[in-house]
Every structure is written in C-alpha cells, then in structure tokens.
Amino acid sequence: MKHTTLEVKHVVKQFNEDTVLNGLSFQLAQGEILSIVGPSGSGKTTLLRILAGLEKPTAGTISMNGREITNQKANRRDISLVFQQPLLFPHMTVEENIVYGAKVSKKYKKEKTDKQIAAIGMDRYRNHFPSQISGGQQQRTALARAMATEPEIILFDEPFSSLDPNLRQELRYWVRDFLVKQGTTAIFVTHDLEEAMIMGDQIALFQEGDFQQIGKARAIHESPANRKVASFIGGHL
Ligand code: ADP
Secondary structure, eight states: OOOEEEEEEEEEEEETTEEEEEEEEEEEETTOEEEEEOOTTSSHHHHHHHHHTSSOOSEEEEEETTEEOTTSOGGGSSEEEEOSSOOOOTTSOHHHHHHHHHHHTTOOOHHHHHHHHHHTTOGGGTTOOGGGSOHHHHHHHHHHHHHHTOOSEEEEESTTTTSOHHHHHHHHHHHHHHHHHHTOEEEEEESOHHHHHHHOSEEEEEETTEEEEEEOHHHHHHSOSSHHHHHHHHHHO
16 A cells, blocks of 8 residues: 555635635545646635645645645745746756756756756757747746656646647656656646546546545546536536
C-alpha cells in the first residue's frame, strides 16, 4: 500500500459572504495524479493556492505525510505550483531558469537539464531570454523549471490553456510521462474533461464548493453520483 501524501480535511474558504470551498475533503496517495475538473469561477485556483500556502483556509486542515501544514509558510512546503501564466526570471536565459529550478532541488546535473530542455523542444532557444521567446515557449520553460525542482507535490493550474492545440497535446503526454517516471504526486486543474482524463489517474468533479464525485472517468460516466455530475459529463462526452 502506498502511503497518503496529502490529506485535506473539511476545508472551508470564504471571501466575505461568499463560500468558495464548502468543507472539502480528499486524500492523495504517493505518486497519484488527480485531475480536478469543473466550471471556471468555481474555486479550483483557490484550492490550489490554499494547498501551496499562498492563501489561508477559513477552516479545515491540510496534512502532508502525516504532519499538519495548514499554517506552514509556502516556502517551507515541498509543493510547487505551475500557474496559468508562465512566471520566469526575466534576466535569466531559458537554460538558467531551468538550472535555477534544478539547484533548488539540490539535484542539479547538466545532463538531466539538457534532457529536459530537449524534451520541451527548446534546444535552439536555451540561450534566449524570456522576452525573446513566445508565450508558449515561456510556458514550456516554466513547466520544465517546476519539474526540475522535483517537489514532493506539483500543482498545475490550467498550465496549457495559453498553448496552441498541437503543443497542448504534446505537452500533456510529456508532463504525464515525467510525473509517472518521477513518481511525483500531482494535482492537475482544468476545465477540459478530455484533458482531465488524459492527465489524471482519477478525476474529481468540482462544483459548488465541493467534489461531487471522485473516480475513474469510466466509472463516473457509467454511474454519475447525481444529476449535476450527469449533466456535466453528458455535456462534454
Ligand atoms: P476557478 O479557478 O475555478 O476559476 P477561482 O478559485 O479563481 O475559480 O475563484 C472562485 C471564486 O472565488 C470566484 O468567484 C472569485 O471571484 C472568488 N475569489 C478568488 N480569489 C478571491 C479573493 N482574493 N478575494 C475575493 N474573492 C476571490
């Protein structure tokens, strides 16, 4: 049995009068990849920000490897967050940005970084600065940098939404393959059901502040937990 890496219990998040997360609970086993799919504006980003320590929950607890981290600062958590928009150091080249990530993990090896640069198709651009490459290339570099830090958990917030469809396809497989090879636990947020199915071992359907159902895509499709799930799945398949 793989041990539980992440345990989220009864997490509530309110902004003024609005309840965005309504007592959400779930667990992730070591190496598991969970896709969270749901409509935009439903609170998916808020959940990731809370897990990464960038936002405090109104109530509830978060534990990693059996230790509560609810009040631990973001930089003390071994969790990386890949944002929708790429965040790169503007004064560093593509290669330097990725090397920076690798050095954070204290596992820097030039050959490994070279492989990562090749895998994202950025060989020709390794000495370019972020301002000299396209948005898609910046996002690929940001992904490689987050992966290079080799955190215990990686959270992805719609990381492919700014990429063109071909590149999106390619990177889905590259990211999933990388996570599986490394045995990294991950959460992948998207509003695209097809992407959720490709990326996740399991899918969580998020609506109205809570998971309506967690399971394999096929099982959810065959027996949706309620009408909301059925209409969401039905509308997308
Ligand atoms: P999603 O990622 O599913 O699109 P978000 O987590 O970004 O959804 O947003 C969920 C809701 O929480 C939205 O109604 C948004 O306006 C609100 N929200 C998010 N962050 C804040 C904040 N810092 N202050 C007030 N409201 C917020």
